[in-house]
Amino acid sequence: MTAETMAPAGSLLAAHDLRKAYGPTTALDGASFSIHPGEVVAVMGPSGSGKSTLLHCLAGIVPPDSGSITYNGRELATMNDSQRSALRRSEFGFVFQFGQLVPELTCVENVALPLRLNGTGRKEAERAALTWMERLEVDDLKGKRPGEVSGGQGQRVAVARALVTNPRVLFADEPTGALDSLNGERVMELLTEAARSTNAAVVLVTHEARVAAYSDREIVVRDGKSRDMERIV
Numbered sequence: 001m002t003a004e005t006m007a008p009a010g011s012l013l014a015a016h017d018l019r020k021a022y023g024p025t026t027a028l029d030g031a032s033f034s035i036h037p038g039e040v041v042a043v044m045g046p047s048g049s050g051k052s053t054l055l056h057c058l059a060g061i062v063p064p065d066s067g068s069i070t071y072n073g074r075e076l077a078t079m080n081d082s083q084r085s086a087l088r089r090s091e092f093g094f095v096f097q098f099g100q101l102v103p104e105l106t107c108v109e110n111v112a113l114p115l116r117l118n119g120t121g122r123k124e125a126e127r128a129a130l131t132w133m134e135r136l137e138v139d140d141l142k143g144k145r146p147g148e149v150s151g152g153q154g155q156r157v158a159v160a161r162a163l164v165t166n167p168r169v170l171f172a173d174e175p176t177g178a179l180d181s182l183n184g185e186r187v188m189e190l191l192t193e194a195a196r197s198t199n200a201a202v203v204l205v206t207h208e209a210r211v212a213a214y215s216d217r218e219i220v221v222r223d224g225k226s227r228d229m230e231r232i233v
Ligand SMILES: Nc1ncnc2c1ncn2[C@@H]1O[C@H](COP(=O)(O)OP(=O)(O)O)[C@@H](O)[C@H]1O
Pocket: 022, 025, 026, 027, 045, 046, 047, 048, 049, 050, 051, 052, 053, 054
């Protein structure tokens, strides 16, 4: 196997032949993946096919049983836990389906949180948070708590929080899964627009074709195996 097949030229994040089992359940069965800087890639496939496991492996949250993952040419398996968590904090952003905002904090405090955890002072962190909230059109919600905003608004706050550290990769796992289609489309429009404006790559897990349509490229995961999908236009 050549270095090139391990990590395609110019790729920012690449995985080759990932395998992962949970007891008797095979979650990944030889999945490969790559993404370029600024690219939006949709990971499609039915429920239980291994999409979230693939995302968690790519993000260094779950170690695969075998296979390689490289970020910027560096093999994740060679890093220790604190190096991997530093990588997640500084280079990656995350948006999940729901339940990710801290209920006790206001929306602006939620968005500022990743910067605060990286040691940024409160004023500066909240100023940066507000800039992102304006881009996601939720700046008017700054003093509200997550329980006081709608699902679509909450996801836009979550996207602002994921992007506030200026990550190189945004991982989004079913980010619109709990929203109606109108709100889902608005979240996707704003998410992809914001990511493109900073050249962040987006790994977008979804089982909805309508959501995947916002991507540059789609891969499909089935029974833990991945393959490129031709876009039908
Ligand atoms: N932490 C876990 N423990 C046990 N089984 C798991 C775990 N995570 C995922 N699985 C199993 O692995 C398979 C793939 O799951 P997942 O990656 O969550 O799929 P998807 O996101 O496509 O719905 C499923 O059969 C699921 O039940």
